[in-house]
Amino acid sequence: MIIHIAKKEFTQALRDNRFRLLAIFLGVLLAFAMLVSWSYYQKINEEHTKTSKTARQQWNTQTPKNPHAAAHYGTFAFKPIQTLSLIDNGLDKYLGVSVFLEGHRQNMAEYKQITEQNDLARFAELTPAFVFSYLVPLLIILLSFNIFTTEKENGTLKLLLSQGVSILQLSLGKIIGLWTLLAMVLLPIFGLGFVLLLASSYQNDDVLRYLMLIFSLILYYGIFINICVGVSAYVSSSNTSLVTLLGFWIISTLLIPKLTTNISKKIYPTPSVLDYKAQLKEDLEKGVDGHNPFSRRSQIFQDSVLKANKVDSIQKLLFNYAGLIMQAGEEHETVVYAKALKKLNDIYFAQLKIHEASAILSPTILFKMFSMQLAKTDLATHYDFSAQAEKYRVALVRDLNYDIKDNSKNGDWEYISKDKDFFKKNIQFQYKPISITQTLQQGGMALVYLMFWFLGTLLFILSIKKIH
Amino acid sequence: MLIAKNLTKEYGNFTALNQLNINVEQGNIYCLLGANGAGKSTTINLFLGFIPATKGTISINGLEVQENLIKTKEYIAYIPENLMLYPHLSGLENLEYLATLAQKKYTKNQLIDFLKEAGLQNDAHQKRVAQYSKGMRQKVGIALALAKDAKALLLDEPTSGLDPQASNEFSNLLLKLKQKNVAILMATHDLFRAKQIATHIGIMKEGVLVKSFKNEEVTLQELENIYLEIIN
Numbered sequence: 102m103i104i105h106i107a108k109k110e111f112t113q114a115l116r117d118n119r120f121r122l123l124a125i126f127l128g129v130l131l132a133f134a135m136l137v138s139w140s141y142y143q144k145i146n147e148e149h150t151k152t153s154k155t156a157r158q159q160w161n162t163q164t165p166k167n168p169h170a171a172a173h174y175g176t177f178a179f180k181p182i183q184t185l186s187l188i189d190n191g192l193d194k195y196l197g198v199s200v201f202l203e204g205h206r207q208n209m210a211e212y213k214q215i216t217e218q219n220d221l222a223r224f225a226e227l228t229p230a231f232v233f234s235y236l237v238p239l240l241i242i243l244l245s246f247n248i249f250t251t252e253k254e255n256g257t258l259k260l261l262l263s264q265g266v267s268i269l270q271l272s273l274g275k276i277i278g279l280w281t282l283l284a285m286v287l288l289p290i291f292g293l294g295f296v297l298l299l300a301s302s303y304q305n306d307d308v309l310r311y312l313m314l315i316f317s318l319i320l321y322y323g324i325f326i327n328i329c330v331g332v333s334a335y336v337s338s339s340n341t342s343l344v345t346l347l348g349f350w351i352i353s354t355l356l357i358p359k360l361t362t363n364i365s366k367k368i369y370p371t372p373s374v375l376d377y378k379a380q381l382k383e384d385l386e387k388g389v390d391g392h393n394p395f396s397r398r399s400q401i402f403q404d405s406v407l408k409a410n411k412v413d414s415i416q417k418l419l420f421n422y423a424g425l426i427m428q429a430g431e432e433h434e435t436v437v438y439a440k441a442l443k444k445l446n447d448i449y450f451a452q453l454k455i456h457e458a459s460a461i462l463s464p465t466i467l468f469k470m471f472s473m474q475l476a477k478t479d480l481a482t483h484y485d486f487s488a489q490a491e492k493y494r495v496a497l498v499r500d501l502n503y504d505i506k507d508n509s510k511n512g513d514w515e516y517i518s519k520d521k522d523f524f525k526k527n528i529q530f531q532y533k534p535i536s537i538t539q540t541l542q543q544g545g546m547a548l549v550y551l552m553f554w555f556l557g558t559l560l561f562i563l564s565i566k567k568i569h
Numbered sequence: 570m571l572i573a574k575n576l577t578k579e580y581g582n583f584t585a586l587n588q589l590n591i592n593v594e595q596g597n598i599y600c601l602l603g604a605n606g607a608g609k610s611t612t613i614n615l616f617l618g619f620i621p622a623t624k625g626t627i628s629i630n631g632l633e634v635q636e637n638l639i640k641t642k643e644y645i646a647y648i649p650e651n652l653m654l655y656p657h658l659s660g661l662e663n664l665e666y667l668a669t670l671a672q673k674k675y676t677k678n679q680l681i682d683f684l685k686e687a688g689l690q691n692d693a694h695q696k697r698v699a700q701y702s703k704g705m706r707q708k709v710g711i712a713l714a715l716a717k718d719a720k721a722l723l724l725d726e727p728t729s730g731l732d733p734q735a736s737n738e739f740s741n742l743l744l745k746l747k748q749k750n751v752a753i754l755m756a757t758h759d760l761f762r763a764k765q766i767a768t769h770i771g772i773m774k775e776g777v778l779v780k781s782f783k784n785e786e787v788t789l790q791e792l793e794n795i796y797l798e799i800i801n
Contacts, residue, residue: 105669109655116657116697255653263617264670264717265642 102266106274110248111281120244124286127232127240131290134229135187139297142187146302149198153179161525165517168501169427171524172204176497178490178530183477184303185310188294189230191478200487202494202530204431204501207438209487229294230476233318234469235354237287238325242346244282245329247339248275254339272330272562279326291315306537310475313548317475320551321468327558334565353463361459361466365452372445381441388433394426402429416511423514424506431498439491446484453480460547464554467547474544481543482535493530500527570595570644570721570752571616575625578611578776585611587776588625591754593769595720598743598753600763603773604800609756611776613725616754617647630720643671646714650726652706656699660689660709663698668716675716686745687712688738704735711742714751722746724755728762740766760796764789772799 114120156177163174178200186193201208249271252258261271298311328349333342372380389402406425407413415422460466473479504523509516520526541548571593578586586608593599601609614620615627618634618641627634629641654663664680675683684694687708698706707727714722722743728736736759743753743766757763763770764784771781772795779799787795 102670102672105666109658109666112662113655113657256649256651257653257655259617259619259649260647260652260654260667261670262619263642263645263647263723264667265639265672266670267639 103270103274103277106266106271107277107281110275110278114244114278114282120282123240123243124282127236128286128290130227130236131229131232131287132293134227134232135290135293135297138187138190138228139301141190142182142184142301145182145198149179149182152177152199157529160527163524165521167514167516168504168518168523169204169424172498172501175201175203176530178202178486178493178532180483180486181532181534183482183534184298184301184307185314185476186478187229187297187301188233188311188314189472189476189478190228191230191473191476192480192483193478196480196483200490202490202497204427204498205434207435207442207491207494209442229290230469230472234321234465234472237283237322238350238354238465240286241279241283241322241325242329242343242350245275245279245326246333246343246346248279248330249333250336250339250342253337268334268565268567269563272334272565275330276326276562279330283322283326287318304534309537310477310540314472314475317468317471317548317551320548320555321464324464324551324554324558327555327562331558331561331565334562354465357459357463358456358466358469361456362452365455368455369448369451371448371452377441377445381437384437384441385434388437389426389429399426399430402426418511420506421509421511421513421516422506423511424502424504424509428499428502428506431495431502435491435495442487449480457547461550464551467551467554471544471547471551474540474547477535477540479544485535486532489532490530493528496528570630571599571723571754572628573612573615573625574627576612576615576622576627577624578608578615578620579623584776586615589776589778591771591778591781593721593752593754595750595752596747597768598747598755598766599769599771600767601754601756601771601773601778602758602760602763602796603756604758606775607773608776609773610725613647613723613754613756616645616723618642643717644720645723646710646717646719646721647723648707648710648714648725648727650729651703652710652727654698654701654706654709657697659695659697660684660701660705661694664709664712664716667713671713671717673716673718680712680716683712683715684709686715688742702735704731704739707731707735707739708742711739711746714746719751721752721754724753724757726757727755728757728759736762760792761789764792772796774799 156179160171160176163171166174180198180200182193182198197209249258252261262268295311298307329346332345332349336342336345387398389398390396393399394403403415403422403426406418406422407415410418412418456466457470460470470479474481504518505516508518535543571591573589573591576586576589577584589608589612591599591612601612603609611620615622616629616634618638621635630644632641634641654660655666658666661677661680661684664684665675665677668675668680681694685691689705689708689712693701693705698709701709710727724743728739731739740762743755747753747766747768755763755767764787767784769781770784770787770792771778773779780795
């Protein structure tokens with residue numbers, strides 16, 4: 102019986118011009134967004150590969166120079182574009198794609214593509230994720246706000262109930278009917294996404310991530326379908342149903358995300374760039390400065406080195422003291438930068454926690470969070486990249502400083518490595534992407550909350566004993 | 570078949586139906602007459618189980634309605650004042666859908682036969698219901714009653730808004746169903762149709778069944794006089 106109800110809902114909607122128009126419009130929009138996103142991904146991926154190669158080549162073939170001068174010369178670490186960013190580019194455009202690695206300082210990622218756009222432009226960016234998370238729920242609302250109210254208004258509901266159909270059977274039939282209609286629009290798009298994924302340089306777990314993304318979309322749309330059917334059963338008129346559901350859409354997709362962003366910034370204010378730099382400068386001055394051996398702290402360090410090596414002057418050391426003090430300065434700076442960035446990141450994560458907590462009120466935030474985590478375009482992935490880049494920077498600069506310390510003599514400021522391939526032999530940056538297990542550890546709760554939302558709204562449907 | 574005993578329905582302090590007693594046997598047509606708000610539609614809704622009674626009992630084919638909400642629906646067919654079907658489906662598809670929900674499986678040809686028996690012209694069977702007149706939709710309702718093999722038919726102002734010809738056709742269809750031993754309870758304003766087809770007539774006012782008699786006991790004129798006397 103449920104299948105017959107679903108079949109009738111499907112046939113009826115297919116013959117309705119409004120559905121046909123909406124479905125075609127949304128299908129074309131999604132396909133367009135996906136193709137545009139894919140072409141953008143291809144372009145960035147090519148640029149990334151090319152630029153990474155060029156940067157490494159520049160490092161390898163730099164003119165022979167003192168290793169510490171090379172540390173100042175610096176190099177770049179590039180964040181690889183993730184294949185699933187063709188579905189959800191998340192925060193990629195806001196967080197920067199490359200980090201300049203140099204001695205003495207930890208730089209933040211640069212080349213953010215969106216720095217000047219306002220909130221509206223950010224909201225309206227046409228990506229598959231935007232259409233999936235904002236417009237498809239709107240289609241569901243437009244398709245189903247009157248799924249029960251029209252039956253009430255036309256009197257067909259009484260006719261149905263007089264056939265001995267239960268309200269639960271009716272509700273489930275209508276839900277399956279809506280799912281069939283939605284599947285008709287979305288399955289070709291999911292197929293297209295899969296083809297584009299295979300046509301990209303995907304990693305092993307990307308297919309699994311894509312399937313999980315589809316699963317989370319099913320939960321997300323299930324929530325909207327359940328709510329629409331439930332509301333339409335509870336209220337008496339189509340107008341009230343439409344206003345209620347649009348209100349929910351606005352609150353869930355626009356109001357709560359915006360409100361929590363503002364609240365989180367109010368509770369955990371982000372320091373200004375000036376404050377951040379002033380604090381950094383103050384902390385840097387508290388430690389060894391590798392370029393100033395005459396500072397008080399450098400003198401203390403020098404005394405401790407001489408004492409440890411049982412000599413009375415740096416000339417008597419068996420290694421080049423300049424390399425050691427520069428590395429000591431480097432290590433102090435690394436700690437200072439790490440502390441400052443941790444403080445900043447802690448603020449961002451505290452803000453994010455409030456955002457995450459509010460997600461319990463908004464399935465849209467939950468889906469967006471999980472989708473970004475699956476696509477590896479979220480804040481945590483970016484910090485993982487920054488952390489790996491910093492680890493690499495520290496190791497590279499240490500190798501350079503130790504080369505001076507171990508292979509040159511005191512006072513030999515013009516030291517150049519005898520090995521012609523010295524720079525070529527320096528370690529290379531290889532970003533190790535976050536595994537699916539890590540993603541689920543970090544973002545699994547969003548999926549669990551989505552499941553709770555789905556089950557909660559299903560219980561809402563099951564609780565309908567009477568149609569008002 | 571359709572029995573109400575001391576049936577009362579109250580909405581807060583308002584009594585919509587007060588101590589109603591009726592018994593519609595198979596092969597009988599019971600017409601409930603009365604002005605708007607007299608309690609006719611409330612009676613129909615109570616038989617359909619859409620609302621629970623405040624006091625009294627109501628049964629269909631011996632089964633208490635509220636205790637057997639699904640089971641009692643097997644015995645009845647219902648035609649409201651303005652039978653609205655699904656406009657994007659044809660008459661045949663509407664009938665097939667509703668009959669299937671009533672757990673009745675028929676071939677297309679059998680369904681067409683029901684539509685024909687209900688008097689729906691052949692060229693209308695495959696047309697979308699959006700193009701149907703009210704009379705045509707009512708015929709689909711009758712076809713559904715036939716398809717369900719309903720033992721009782723509940724009608725709520727079925728002829729209101731029908732032209733005389735369509736109304737007459739509809740009355741003839743009800744007489745056919747009466748001959749098939751169907752118990753019919755019809756709420757109506759139409760004294761002429763009631764006199765034409767009823768076996769029993771009841772006149773209601775403000776939730777009370779004021780007068781009840783057999784059709785043959787009164788002429789149309791007498792019926793009109795009694796009705797006006799009660800209503801005024």
